[in-house]
Amino acid sequence: MIDPALILRAMTKIGSLVQLAAEAIQHARRGDWQRVETLIPDELQTTIELRLQEAEADRRFGPR
């Protein structure tokens, strides 16, 4: 059984992604742009989350 709170969070996330896409299209139409280094952080959120997962796995199962 999926937690309703998870569904709500997922729907909120999808909503924000749709908004982001709309903003990007508007930017492209206006012809303005931002630098890559301004838009993307030095360290990706996925890298941080993956590192947390690997640390938790090492804690539970022992180091690889």
Place this chain on the structure above:
Amino acid sequence: MKILAALAAVVLALSCLDGCAQTTKAARASLDLSARALVAVDLAAAETLHLEDPAGHAATRDEYEATIRRWRNLEEALRRAHSVLLVAEVSVDAGETPSVGCVGAALAEVSRALEEAGVRVPEILLRAVNVIPKDCTP
């Protein structure tokens, strides 16, 4: 005769200035769209990985490894795309023709890794993959 040659050179240079400016503008717009797509993908992937929580749910190391492999692939694809974008931006800054095709190829790889990881591909990434060429010849 020399004056005509000089005039021709000036006309050529001016036409190049306009054309080059348009090329740079288009490259900047492609990099902007790609960077925004990468940020959207990164947030969606991190959120999904957090919710899936393989380290918390797996019963054994083998089970964990079977699940986390596709996430490692996705994270690697994201980092590679990030690097390619930064390199392309340096090319544009230097006034060179950027390898936008390599950006498109890297984004297509991210899209494949996302599907493998079971993450919904954000609309902005689909758009970027559709509009940016993917012919990467480094």
